[in-house]
Amino acid sequence: MTILHKLTLLAAAVMLALPAAQAQEGDDELRGRGPGGGADFSTAPRVDVHKPVQLIPLYMRDPRIHGLQPFQELVDKTPEGGVLKVPAGHYSGPVHLKKRMVIEAAGDGEVVIDGGDKGTVFVLETNEATLRNLTITGSGESHDSDDACLNVRGHGNLMEGLNIADCLFGVDLKQADHNILRNSKVRSKDFELGVRGDGIRLWYSHDNLIENNLITDTRDMVAWYSHRNVYRGNEGRRSRYSIHFMFANDNIVEYNRFYDNAVGVYFMYMEGGGARGNIISHATGATGMGLGFKESSDIFLEDNEIIYCAIGVGSDLSPFQPDTTIRFKNNRFAYNGVAVYLTSELGGNEMYGNVFEGNLTDVFQAGRGRGEGPKNKWAGNYFDTYQGFDRNEDGYGDTPHEEYAYADRIWMEIPNARFFKTSPVLELLDFLERLAPFSTPDLQAKDDKPLYRKPERRTPGSAS
Template sequence: MLHKLTALAAVMALALPTAHAQDDDEGTRARGPGSGADFSTAPRVDVHKPVQLIPLYMRDKRIHGLQPFQELVDKTPEGGVLKVPAGHYAGPVHVKKRMIIEPAGEGEVVIDGGDKGTVFVLETNEATLRKLTITGSGESHDADDTCLNIRGHGNLIENLHIADCLFGIDLKQADHNIVRNSKVRSKDFELGVRGDGIRLWYSHDNLIENNLVTDTRDMVAWYSHRNIYRGNEGRRSRYSIHFMFANDNIVENNRFYDNAVGIYFMYMEGGAARNNIISHATGATGMGLGFKESSDILLENNEIIYCAVGVGSDLSPFQPDTTIRFVNNRFAFNGIAIQLTSELGGNEMHGNTFEGNLTDVFQAGRGRAEGVKNKWEGNYFDTYQGFDRDEDGVGDTPHEEYAYADRIWMEIPNARFFKTSPVLEMLDFLERLAPFSTPDLQARDPKPLYIKPERRIEGSAS
């Protein structure tokens, strides 16, 4: 701690120019103290909480008779391989050296934390954990009680079974790690008080691949850039993946079922989501893809089906002269396929399929000319009412989405329950037949596809 304070004091001294320098540099004096400081060589200061492991004697008595797993770790030299005999072992475990840990044979190796604190901390680089079962963390959100806490770089984590844990796998300031082929499940709590299944915090360039995450709270990436989420499956959680201030992340070939929200992009720039299946994001807040003040994101070849809202977008794209591109996605059997709230244009829709949705497009709080701010071209709508006389596969007339009596259920959410009732259907028919007011244009596709395109999700039999 003393050397960190000394280094910090040195940096602060560099940031404060001398009186002589201020006299000689009018520009610096005008801009204020510290304006010319160079922080490129400043020491990196860790900002996460230090590791605090609760000792074994303070954990549940059921694990007091088990062999402490830490003993095996301590006996293994730096760079060595720890072949663990099958059996049950007691946590906590703190690995601070490069090593490989894996079972000696086919039997199961279980490390139990005794329902108190964090079970396993990996605070090293280029280590490997393989085919372990880690269970029994504590229940404290304040302490981030976790089954596996990773605080190093270049580690390989594979084929783990994480169960009965508040937080499953927690990466803190951990880069270039691989987490794959693992199963993660939280404690049997109500949804809002579970922990996150896989969490990245200030962690970059990691690969999260082929994991099964069930019955957790969220899978999150906060302040974490250039990570790849590939081939994962998420079920019965809140957010399948929640990005916040996390740029250039890739989400591909994942399957998310029965979660409240599929993928949510919040304050994010860059990145892509492609070849994912998001299904049955239902309930009052059900949403397949969500955007909040995000920019420059590509959504390509995804299946968004049976969701309350397929896409919910607020002030996105946010940065000037940026776009959010939707290419070759399928939106089917959703309540609202695309919902744009307070958006400013910049969304581009190409080659998407809209079928079986109660409403394809809904723009809230916009004038009737605002529907043309976004670019729609070459999409398929099962509600298209035109023809294709020249048989070129493109409709002869544009497809236009208008809001008629729909405004009742759009502006009064409680009325959505009656969306397909005879009364609202009759009002909608009368409005279209003889509108009492000018309807609001929601979207206009000048070249709608006449025949539904064939599609295939990579890695899926559908």
């Protein structure tokens, strides 16, 4: 390459870079210019994204269901607003319900609608319909097409007494409001946890009631961009997330029972709502967590039992919005690895009347704000590790309860050391640190008025 060519390329590079440099120098003046530069997206309406229904026809499904009576024929023969009482037996899918009607089993026998392991089995695309006492089974295995046993795309529908089995996704609500799903069973396909589908999924679906259902061996129960829904009296077992909220505001989780799931209830980018009267147990393993928070705000937690979890509460940058709180009241944290795990200490968490007993560690404060002292509010909580007295017998300790990190700072600051958290060496080191501190311990939490006696608790998990 000649010198002339090199100079030409250098000049071109300078000319290309010049507008960018000028833009940086005059950034304040240029900001807002150009297409869309001054747009305010905070009040922009959401585009109505609708994924069309695509049902795989019967002849393309597994041959085992080709000889069964198509359930769609029964639906087509029933008039708008009619009642279809289905005789017991096995029927073939797919089914696409597009008119208001009632579909229910005629007697005590089982009505089975089989999708032949291909695509979605039943699409409910209407308003104010009722499905009752049906077994829907045999969806496909594709996550790309969201293969489900029941796909709901309407409003004000009632679904009760359903048995949803052998499904990738169980019940999938897409832009569906004011529906009720109750007294039903949902079970995924027999896959590894990560490749199962969600048991119950809400996507841009609001004001729904999910009540008294049994969800087992699925991946997650999720609510994305879905507001003001109520999850009441459900039982979830052996899944990943019992319920995972994301950008979903003002949802209520009450009187549920979640056992042996990796995570109980996770609030991610959520504002408003909360959880009361739930039992969350045995969320164990490397990711085990009873209640989780990620940049969420203005949430209440009342009368919950968080027991036998690796982490009882895991909170990251929550509450996130200024001048908001996350309020823990009358909860029980028992026999957890770490009862309350704060990855940042920005304040706004309020702890009133909670019970801490049998935990390996009650409070763990890490990350941003550590070393500045506790900024959260602690009052009237019971700690089985409290070492004071109640000489005036008013029910509260005479001295504050203070949670310090002594040798625990080793595993708090060095994650690889957590394997040795309860080893004899660290226990001995912690004992010596408390006996004669050779370093300044970190204050994790301080309750100025701790309860002296463990309060009696009513049985959680029930509205009564």
